[in-house]
Amino acid sequence: MPSPAVDDYLKTIYHHTEWQDDRITPSQLAAEPGLAPSSVTEMVQKLAAQGLVTHRPYGPISLSPEGTRRAASIIRRHRLVETWLVRDFGYTWDEVHDEAEVLEHALSDRLLEGIDERLGRPRFDPHGDAIPDAAGTVHREPFVLLADAVPGHSGRVLRVSDRDPHLLRAVEAAGVAVGAEVAVTDAATLxxxxxxxxxxDAAAGAIWLSA
Incomplete structure (x- = not known):
């Protein structure tokens, strides 16, 4: 049966490797906002018993194929809701995350399909994160984190992390938007x-550019 607690863990594990390759460790999982450190070990064991993750004691955690499918399904809901709120209800990109956290568990599959169709089957949410399709497939082009980009690198802004609403507002105020063509002067200047x-501050670790 669907469980918001299970879904939140699967989403967090999925998010961790979307924009970098290192698998998440139990200590990193326990440090994530919204997840209770005291319950991480028990929950990871529960996910492993359900075949949703692979894990050895004290080692990193990976989603199984079934875990990936389930994580992609709830992330699809979250990101479609964020896109819907921005396009149709006038929300700004720093306001949608908490609303989507609630609505992603409440929408029926029929309503979600209607939202997806109404929006024209978008591939990316307002922050540039890929929206999985109904089969869980995502399309993402090669990328580089701004902090790792060399001076002179040119590309499009692919994604701005939505973890910090204050940073999102500051990035927007600076004139940085998803899809903008930019050149790197240094890690603090575009x-x-x-x-x-x-x-x-902190923008270099929150902006991804096309490689």
Missing amino acids: RIDGADVALP
Whole structure:
């Protein structure tokens, strides 16, 4: 049966390797906001018993094929809801996460399909994260984290992390948007439309560019 607690764990494990390759460890999972550290070990054992993750004691955690499918399904719901709220209800990209956390568990499959059709089957949410299709497939192009990009690198802004609403607002105020063509001056500065734009603190670890 669907369980919001199980879904939240699967989403967190899925998120961890979307934009980098290292698998999540139990200590990293326990440090995630919204997850109770005291319950991590018990929950990971429960997920493993259900065939949703693979894990050895104290080692990193990976989603099984079934776990990946289930995680992609709930992430699809979350990101479609975020896109819907921005496009049809005037929400800003820093306001949608908490609303989507609630609504992703409440929507029927029929309503979700209607939302997807109404939006034109979007491939990315307002933050640039890929929206899995109904089969759980995602399409993502090669990327580089701004902190790892060399000066002079040119590309499009593919994604801005939605973990910190304050940072999202500061990035938007600086003129950075998903899809914008930029050139890297340094980790703290982007050239946009011929002008150097100073970025807020922590932005270099929250912006991904096309490789």
